[in-house]
Amino acid sequence: METFTINNVWMMICTALVFFMHLGFAFLEIGLTRQKNTINILFKNMFIITVGLLLYCLVGFNLMYPGFESGDWGILSFAGFGLDAPMAEGALDLSYNEGYTYWTDFLFQGMFAATAATIVSGAVAERMKIGPFMVFAIIYVGLVYPIAGSWDWGGGFLETRDTPFYDFAGSTLVHSVGGWAALVAVCLLGSRIGKFKDGKLQAIPGHNIPIATAGVIILWLGWFGFNGGSVLSANPELTSLTLVTTCLAAAAGGVIAALVSFIRYKNLDLTMFLNGILGGLVGITAGADQMSPTDAIIIGAIAGAIIVFAVSLIDRLKLDDPVGAIAVHLVCGIWGTLAVGLFGGLAGVDQFISQLIGVGSIAVFCSVSAFIILFTLKKTVGIRVSEREELEGLDAHEHGMDAYPDFRLNEH
Template sequence: MNSMIAQVSDVPAVTDVSAEIAQTLLTTNNVWMMLCTAMVFIMHLGFAGVETGFGQAKNTVNILFKNTITPLIGLLTYALVGFFLMYPGFETPGWFAFDSAGWNMFWFSPADADVSADYASGGYTYWTDFLFQAMFAATAATIVSGAIAERVKISAYLVFTLIFVGLVYPLIGSWQWGGGTLKAMGFYDFAGSTLVHSVGGWGALAGVILVGPRIGKYIDGKAISKPGASIPLAVIGTFLLWFGWFGFNGGSVLSADPALVSSVLVITCIGATAGGLGGFFAAYFAFKRLDLGMLLNGILAGLVGITAGADVFTPASGILIGFISGILVVLSAVFLDKLKLDDVVGAVSVHLTCGIWGTLAVGIFSTNPEHSFITQLIGVAICGATAFFAAFAIFYTLKITVGIRVSEEHERSGLDSHEHGIRGYTIVFDE
């Protein structure tokens, strides 16, 4: 009898086994989330490649400077205030809240945040959560950069980024991802077709309207093409963005759940491929040429369109949503040119137009019967109105105070020499 008791006592307690399993799951999920964070970070290099490739050679350094400093401002601003505005822990759904306890824990009592077993249902740590969400915040500002490139004052852009990322983006995000009113309403945006891409797109549209078109872009009612500095670089940037989207959407599962992550990544890729083909066919029909730029933007359009519901779409609906996104990006670009709204890289068409479409598509194609088209439409309208008018107010205030556009002389000769003192493409011959 005593021997049997001794044998039983040697078996690990059930609670010990459960704790071990929980720790293993936490580690696995956390590693996946950190990997996704790194992939989203690489998207900034992708944006830099696309914007520099489509921009003119004389503005290369200026574009690269903005794409380099944007994540610096975005990450620090999000750490200072954005994270705690976006995830305030609404006790009851609402529009405004602030988590002072979380802010104090982040800055003054970091040891309290190291205990992560109960954080995010044990899926990942507090610090990983911050860094992953901070990458999204910086992305929203980068969208604006490409649209208003080649004629905006860099000082005005930096002030805009500081306010937009620090206050506007997290406030809107809190209404859905932070547990606010839109979440309670039933609005759904899995990985940010509206909360990231459309918010950035609305900011880009406000900037394009107020800063005006580049000199010589529209003559006698026609849009004049301005050759990009490096189309190969634009291609590289597009594929880097596609790569980063594995983290963007895959990480939005918020765990390493094998079935759901795999499904999300498959549908994300299908959306991208269908979007590229949609852009290719639409551009050929519209321009009677094999337009590489629209092929690339079609891929990005498909990715943006699929992002709102990558976890609730089927592969079949993913193809259709992506393909329509590719068509819409071409139609949107043509329409903006008709309105003489000069968007250097097509950011408004890719992120705003297709972000709206992707979010509304949740109400049409979602496998979850609780998702409603009307609710999605209301959510898009609320987020859009807030983002656009906030961005317009920021840019307009800057315009009437310090100015937002460089001089005509600087624009014609290029911003690299005047703003930075160096050029992006310089060949030096030794004598």
């Protein structure tokens, strides 16, 4: 019972850390965008957290982990609506799990669910209507994310392969799930007014880089829970190793992104440094418990370099991603997932092929799902705000509020 209690407390602490990450996402997004859209971004983030938890309670948890209720671990098994705890009359019934209670499991997994839509929020910032975004978030968090997650974490076909797909904490099942939707959304929305003039890229600076920096530090802290909690116990060996690999990958990602950016552009770009840290974190997430410190540094360093080139490629394709979400969460999510087959305890040809199959399966499912949802919204109610609303700011037109009523900056 003592070990059970320690494990459960550790999982609850990690749950709180993952919840805290939503503040980091909010700070990062508002910091890297313009002042006139601050309220809009904060509203979307609060909506995702609250509605995401409710949806995960009503349908998501049982859809993602169908075997808990039905005993059937098939691809699309559905176990019913709402939480029906197997130990409702005894909250410490060890027959559910040796490490933590049913309630702790639900809450920890629920914190992950909202992250997928939060990734999309940053990519579509400053030009997407709030109503259609809310509809998209409800469908994506309520149905698409749990189904994708069930394919591996819920005992679906990716987990039951001869060489199981491995995604420790969600480089693909969380970050790429959000990243694919972000890519589809950016393609359907188009770029912000003024981002590309006469075919040339124009920088649109964020209004509060200190807040964005604080957001990245909060996210780094929250990742201790994101990856550390994915051990699913307080095992001292695995949790400490996981936190070490997580930290080293983040550090390497930041340093290499700053260095490569300096070599290419001859300036020390703080925003590239910040996204390099996040890229390292996303990259190590798939195999944080399988890597040595050296492996983690290599994976993080490659992720940091990838960030610089991915951001450049996205710009050349004339895709407008204000916060770098596609480069960080999609591209580095793919890299981190494939890295499991190249480094660490699971490295091998069979594992690499299994990782490729997992990445491809999630790519097709999430891209098609996101396209159907967003294209339908675009053709029915529209997803882009008017030119006037975009130029004057979404805060005034969609919320009737000003984030800084006594402090205004000159803006584009």
